[in-house]
Amino acid sequence: MRQRMDTADCFVVEGKLALPYTYFAGRVGSKFITTIRDQKKILGVRCNHCNKVFVPPRQTCAICMEELQNNWVELQNTGEVTNFTVVRYNDKHLPRTAPFILAMIKLGGADTPMVHILEGILPEKVRIGLKVKPVFAQETTNTILDIDHFEPI
Amino acid sequence: MSAYFGVKVEDIFATMPERFRPEGAEGISASYGYNIHGEGKWKLTVKDGKMKIGKADDLSGCATVTTTDGETFVGINLGKVDAMKAFSSGKFKVEGDFGALAKTAKMFRKYIPPQKEMSTREYILDMFATLEKRFQPKKAEGLDVTVGYDIGGEDGGKWTAVIRKGECLLKEGILGTPTVTLKVQSAADWVALMLGKIDALSLLSAGKAAITGEAPLALKLGEIFAPYVPPGEKAKEPEQELIVLRKTISVNQRFATGPVMGKFLNGLKEKKILANQCPQCKRLQLPPREVCAVCRVEATQWVEVGPKGHLAVNEIVYYASPDPLTGETRETPYGSIHVLLDGCKGNETFTHLLRPDQIFKVKETWQEEKGSRLRPVWAERRTGSIHDIKFFELDE
Numbered sequence: 001m002r003q004r005m006d007t008a009d010c011f012v013v014e015g016k017l018a019l020p021y022t023y024f025a026g027r028v029g030s031k032f033i034t035t036i037r038d039q040k041k042i043l044g045v046r047c048n049h050c051n052k053v054f055v056p057p058r059q060t061c062a063i064c065m066e067e068l069q070n071n072w073v074e075l076q077n078t079g080e081v082t083n084f085t086v087v088r089y090n091d092k093h094l095p096r097t098a099p100f101i102l103a104m105i106k107l108g109g110a111d112t113p114m115v116h117i118l119e120g121i122l123p124e125k126v127r128i129g130l131k132v133k134p135v136f137a138q139e140t141t142n143t144i145l146d147i148d149h150f151e152p153i
Numbered sequence: 154m155s156a157y158f159g160v161k162v163e164d165i166f167a168t169m170p171e172r173f174r175p176e177g178a179e180g181i182s183a184s185y186g187y188n189i190h191g192e193g194k195w196k197l198t199v200k201d202g203k204m205k206i207g208k209a210d211d212l213s214g215c216a217t218v219t220t221t222d223g224e225t226f227v228g229i230n231l232g233k234v235d236a237m238k239a240f241s242s243g244k245f246k247v248e249g250d251f252g253a254l255a256k257t258a259k260m261f262r263k264y265i266p267p268q269k270e271m272s273t274r275e276y277i278l279d280m281f282a283t284l285e286k287r288f289q290p291k292k293a294e295g296l297d298v299t300v301g302y303d304i305g306g307e308d309g310g311k312w313t314a315v316i317r318k319g320e321c322l323l324k325e326g327i328l329g330t331p332t333v334t335l336k337v338q339s340a341a342d343w344v345a346l347m348l349g350k351i352d353a354l355s356l357l358s359a360g361k362a363a364i365t366g367e368a369p370l371a372l373k374l375g376e377i378f379a380p381y382v383p384p385g386e387k388a389k390e391p392e393q394e395l396i397v398l399r400k401t402i403s404v405n406q407r408f409a410t411g412p413v414m415g416k417f418l419n420g421l422k423e424k425k426i427l428a429n430q431c432p433q434c435k436r437l438q439l440p441p442r443e444v445c446a447v448c449r450v451e452a453t454q455w456v457e458v459g460p461k462g463h464l465a466v467n468e469i470v471y472y473a474s475p476d477p478l479t480g481e482t483r484e485t486p487y488g489s490i491h492v493l494l495d496g497c498k499g500n501e502t503f504t505h506l507l508r509p510d511q512i513f514k515v516k517e518t519w520q521e522e523k524g525s526r527l528r529p530v531w532a533e534r535r536t537g538s539i540h541d542i543k544f545f546e547l548d549e
């Protein structure tokens with residue numbers, strides 16, 4: 001096929017797609033968020049079958065398919081970093097300006113880690129096993145950012 | 154005989170004569186059998202605007218025989234069970250003429266369970282009978298107290314709740330001097346208070362109730378005992394706050410035109426509508442594409458068409474989805490049109506918009522008859538976009 005070299009008419013159209021949407025947190029998700037917001041407590045749910053405690057809470061155990069929504073467990077407000085990454089690019093959907101740390105944090109009493117922002121430590125100093133605690137947001141937004149971030153103890 | 158949703162199967166059948174509507178049974182002469190598992194068999198006979206219902210062992214000769222369980226039967230009659238769902242899941246079976254059974258719905262008024270109003274005395278007795286059950290040991294940890302209840306009036310009585318070592322025992326009469334005693338002049342006020350119809354403060358301030366002894370303990374009673382729930386009612390769970398977030402995400406997009414679409418869009422800038430033509434089948438493509446969709450050969454020839462044409466199709470849109478480039482939603486209704494521009498034929502129509510105030514004034518192409526003559530309205534500032542044509546309007 002002939003290579004078309006004539007690019008005189010080529011140009012680029014810039015657009016901005018706005019997508020309005022509604023997010024419903026559900027009963028389980030709503031209780032998780034409102035408890036963080038009002039009581040500064042982080043809740044998980046326990047599966048009575050496999051005895052695992054999930055956080056963020058979920059309605060059904062992914063392993064046993066058991067209903068979990070009423071098995072609320074209050075977790076400790078301390079945990080440890082089980083993994084982390086350093087975000088080194090900026091994008092408007094990101095919660096902080098780069099570089100910042102996103103860590104997987106396993107709270108005391110939980111069997112699964114939750115992802116959140118880790119502050120108060122340099123990216124090169126973070127280690128797996130670091131003990132951290134949540135810092136709750138002053139101004140709440142009904143999102144997971146009602147925990148503003150975690151910081152080392 | 155069990156009750157389902159507080160109603161017995163028998164109640165439904167026994168009330169049939171009083172719920173019968175002769176006008177709904179006009180011209181119907183049939184028998185209907187009901188076989189309710191574990192409850193028995195009933196036969197309904199309808200003739201000359203009269204009905205007869207009764208237990209029967211033999212259901213032969215019935216136009217239909219309905220077989221179901223008590224819960225489904227009562228549930229459907231009360232509107233608590235969806236009949237179609239019960240039918241499709243096999244819980245509700247019908248043998249015989251289904252259409253005939255459907256007619257019975259018009260023959261009877263809906264069954265309404267009798268509302269049993271409890272008397273004040275019944276409430277008082279039930280409230281104290283359930284007190285021990287409503288005791289919450291967790292909230293009474295370490296408590297060693299007695300609570301006296303002195304409910305006045307004919308329906309009242311005296312009771313003492315002994316709370317000790319995480320247990321609660323209710324005794325009749327006032328035992329010694331309770332740690333705290335609640336005295337209410339009228340039993341009706343106590344019932345209203347327990348049902349949440351009045352609050353304690355207004356009773357106290359009106360002098361209709363009094364607290365003697367350790368008043369702070371009286372305030373804790375609401376925690377020590379779970380709220381009273383009348384029989385047959387479900388405990389109300391406090392309304393949970395449900396979180397709903399409304400957001401708009403904004404996504405940056407870039408669209409590279411390529412040489413073919415680029416030439417078409419640049420043409421619009423100069424008020425030219427350009428189609429490209431297949432060298433083999435000679436059909437026009439508008440908007441142009443690199444390859445002929447039919448012959449799959451490169452379409453290299455360019456032809457200027459229009460700019461005027463005849464309306465082929467006018468679709469009136471009442472529900473607009475957001476514009477992918479701006480996220481804005483067009484005002485509805487609008488006319489999404491297909492115009493056969495001069496120089497095009499057959500299906501070589503061009504899709505655009507119609508001037509909003511003319512969407513009901515135009516005429517579409519119909520068989521041999523051509524649609525309304527339209528002309529494009531060009532934007533003042535043209536950037537090489539499909540919106541360089543604002544819309545088409547009647548060429549008058």
